[in-house]
Amino acid sequence: MKTFNRSTLNTLEARYRTRLINSLSGFKSANLIGTQDADGQLNLAIVSSVVHLGANPPLIGMIMRPNSVPRHTFSNIIDTGLFTINQISTEFWQAAHQTSARYEQEQSEFDVVGLTPEFLENFDAPFVAESQLKYGVKLLEVKHIEANNTEFIIGEVCQIHVADSAVRNDGYIDIESLETVAVSGLDSYHVTNRLSRLSYAKPDRPVASLTVDGEKTAPNADYFAVVRN
Amino acid sequence: MKTFNRSTLNTLEARYRTRLINSLSGFKSANLIGTQDADGQLNLAIVSSVVHLGANPPLIGMIMRPNSVPRHTFSNIIDTGLFTINQISTEFWQAAHQTSARYEQEQSEFDVVGLTPEFLENFDAPFVAESQLKYGVKLLEVKHIEANNTEFIIGEVCQIHVADSAVRNDGYIDIESLETVAVSGLDSYHVTNRLSRLSYAKPDRPVASLTVDGEKTAPNADYFAVVRN
Numbered sequence: 001m002k003t004f005n006r007s008t009l010n011t012l013e014a015r016y017r018t019r020l021i022n023s024l025s026g027f028k029s030a031n032l033i034g035t036q037d038a039d040g041q042l043n044l045a046i047v048s049s050v051v052h053l054g055a056n057p058p059l060i061g062m063i064m065r066p067n068s069v070p071r072h073t074f075s076n077i078i079d080t081g082l083f084t085i086n087q088i089s090t091e092f093w094q095a096a097h098q099t100s101a102r103y104e105q106e107q108s109e110f111d112v113v114g115l116t117p118e119f120l121e122n123f124d125a126p127f128v129a130e131s132q133l134k135y136g137v138k139l140l141e142v143k144h145i146e147a148n149n150t151e152f153i154i155g156e157v158c159q160i161h162v163a164d165s166a167v168r169n170d171g172y173i174d175i176e177s178l179e180t181v182a183v184s185g186l187d188s189y190h191v192t193n194r195l196s197r198l199s200y201a202k203p204d205r206p207v208a209s210l211t212v213d214g215e216k217t218a219p220n221a222d223y224f225a226v227v228r229n
Numbered sequence: 230m231k232t233f234n235r236s237t238l239n240t241l242e243a244r245y246r247t248r249l250i251n252s253l254s255g256f257k258s259a260n261l262i263g264t265q266d267a268d269g270q271l272n273l274a275i276v277s278s279v280v281h282l283g284a285n286p287p288l289i290g291m292i293m294r295p296n297s298v299p300r301h302t303f304s305n306i307i308d309t310g311l312f313t314i315n316q317i318s319t320e321f322w323q324a325a326h327q328t329s330a331r332y333e334q335e336q337s338e339f340d341v342v343g344l345t346p347e348f349l350e351n352f353d354a355p356f357v358a359e360s361q362l363k364y365g366v367k368l369l370e371v372k373h374i375e376a377n378n379t380e381f382i383i384g385e386v387c388q389i390h391v392a393d394s395a396v397r398n399d400g401y402i403d404i405e406s407l408e409t410v411a412v413s414g415l416d417s418y419h420v421t422n423r424l425s426r427l428s429y430a431k432p433d434r435p436v437a438s439l440t441v442d443g444e445k446t447a448p449n450a451d452y453f454a455v456v457r458n
Contacts, residue, residue, distance in 0.1 A: 001361075002396055004389040005350065009287060016400035019443075021284035023402035024364060024386065026258030026316050027411035027421065028281070051280050052257070053292060054377040055250035058238060061381075063282060063290070087255050093424060094436055101430035112432075121234065132230075135253055143372050147383060148283040152290075154376060157253065160233040167231055171245035172414045173252035181424065182256035182411050185401045187439065188426045192256065192411060192419035195322060200416070201330035203341075207323055210416065214248075 019185055027182040027190070032096055033062075034084035034117070034126040035076035037105075042117055042126050044109035045070040046099050048183045050085060058157035060085065060137060065150045072105055077153065081139045082124055086131035090179040093189050121159050132163040132178045170214035172197070248414055256411040256419065261325055262291075263313035263346070263355040264305035266334075271346055271355050273338035274299040275328045277412045279314060287386035289314065289366060294379045301334055306382065310368045311353050315360035319408040322418050350388050361392040361407045399443035401426070 009017065028048040035043045047070060053059035062085075066074045077083050088096045095113040103109055110117045116129035123136040137155035144151055166174045182190045197210035209217045238246065257277040264272045276299060282288035295303045306312050317325045324342040332338055339346045345358035352365040366384035373380055395403045411419045426439035438446045 001390050002393045003350065004391075006387055009386075009389070012400070014285070017287075018284040019400035020389075020396070020402060021287045021386065022281055023400075023404060024287075024314070024362070024389065025279045025281045025289060026260055026404065026409055027256050028258065029255030031255055049280050050254045051278050051292060052251055052254040053374065054294070054379060055247040056243070057377060058246075058250045058253075059374075059377055060254060061292070063280060065283070085253070090424065094427065097427045097436055098430050101432040103432050121232065133253070140376055141374075143374075143381070145282065145288075145370075145372075145383060147369055147385075148286060148288055150283060152372070152381060154374060156376075157238075157250065158235055160238070160249075160253065161230050162233075164231045167249070171241070171248035171252075172417065173249060175252060175255065175413050176417075176419060180255055182419075182421060184404050184421075185426075187429070188401065188405075188441075189424040190405060190411075190421035191424060192413075192421050195319065195410065195418040195420060197414075197417045198323065198326045201327050203330040203332050203336075207326050212417075 023185040027184055030088040030093070030096065030181045030183045030189070032086040032088060032099065032128050032131070033070065033073050034086060034128060035073050035082070036080065036125055037076050038079055041106060042108040042110055043072045043076055044099050044115065044126070044128070045073040046088070046096050053154065059140070060155050060157060062153050063150055064153055067149070074151065077139055078142070080124065083137050083139070083155070084123070084125045084127045084134055085137060086128040086134040087175065087178065087180045089132060090181060090191060092130050093181050097187070097189070120161060123159060127161065133161075133166065133173065133175060133180065135160040168213045172212070172214060174212055252414040256413055259317040259322070259325065259410045259412045259418070261315040261317060261328065261357050261360070262299065262302050263315060263357060264302050264311070265309065265354060266305050267308055270335060271337040271339055272301045272305055273328050273344065273355070273357070274302040275317070275325050282383065288369070289384050289386060291382050292379055293382055296378070303380065306368055307371070309353065312366050312368070312384070313352070313354045313356045313363055314366055315357035315363040316404065316407065316409045318361060319410060319420060321359050322410050326416070326418070349390060352388060356390065362395065362402065362404060362409065364389040397442045401441070401443060403441055
């Protein structure tokens, strides 16, 4: 094992350190944030920090660094109170990455990278037509993080649009079937292969594998042995 | 496409709705949080909400719902100010999931699920010996989220322990080579296959594929066509 402590971390070259620290959290979600300004100028930015906050009410969070690329996204969210979140799939992952370039405010990243804006159900922010799982979000609150001058944005999910085939019997959305990508570090994109769904864990019995529809299969004999030994 | 709006969302059965909303954010990170209480009683809990906050200083965030299972984890973090984050791999993903069962405070999840606590570099919280990428974190701040009574925990990375082979030339950690898993929804576990790393995006040129060490390969001709059309 290689060990980095605070003093060795401080001696690392800045970009090396940025790549290293960005790899620590594990796989990240890959989403495009769609916004518009008060004049209807569209904006699209890739964000890898969208995180589930709660199901009831349906809340989502994301981290933004207003001085970095998604600065137009941040100001649009503050000005309009609305944004869309669009899962990125293998169909357009490279175009999605290209939205992280520093385009001018008057340029729409939709146009530049070749993605299609669409307006759904009277929601006043643009969705990405190519995305098979997307939702409209209303800004609830922004929490400033003093430690590094970032913003934690909290929003409420107002409407969801998802490919019918991906919604399973028990409500689970099979995002792997939509070829949703995951990110690691700053710039690595990945597709996935499901190991299994697992049953709700109870103290007195081992977990069981579930089908993609959430139905129990045979208990996992190998894991039973591990837990009981 | 299937559409859910606020009124249809409100009519969904509670668990269906929970699974649906938990699927929206995309792939989630899979980590075990190691803590101990003031008496040295160990605790281990799976968390899927660890998120990168910044590289300089090296900051990490995570969401905790104190009234749900990781309540011992939350109180230990508040009491001691320290915790470890341990990436979950295919070697122990089922044991990791089992830590989400409601064990009593005096039970160590390490013992119950068969994972090995280890103490490294004088850090006063337990690491998971089986994890190939883990780090010690010092609590900086807790932000209360009123909207659903959750806590956003902000911590500073103090020391990192990672399998030597995974650290690439430019600082990127190849977490796929460590068989780190990703989560979707509440209970689905996935391994990954890399599509590619991509070059830093600039407005005036298409992105290029990078090797896992961050070196440029030939520009991606297909994508060039997409961006220029």
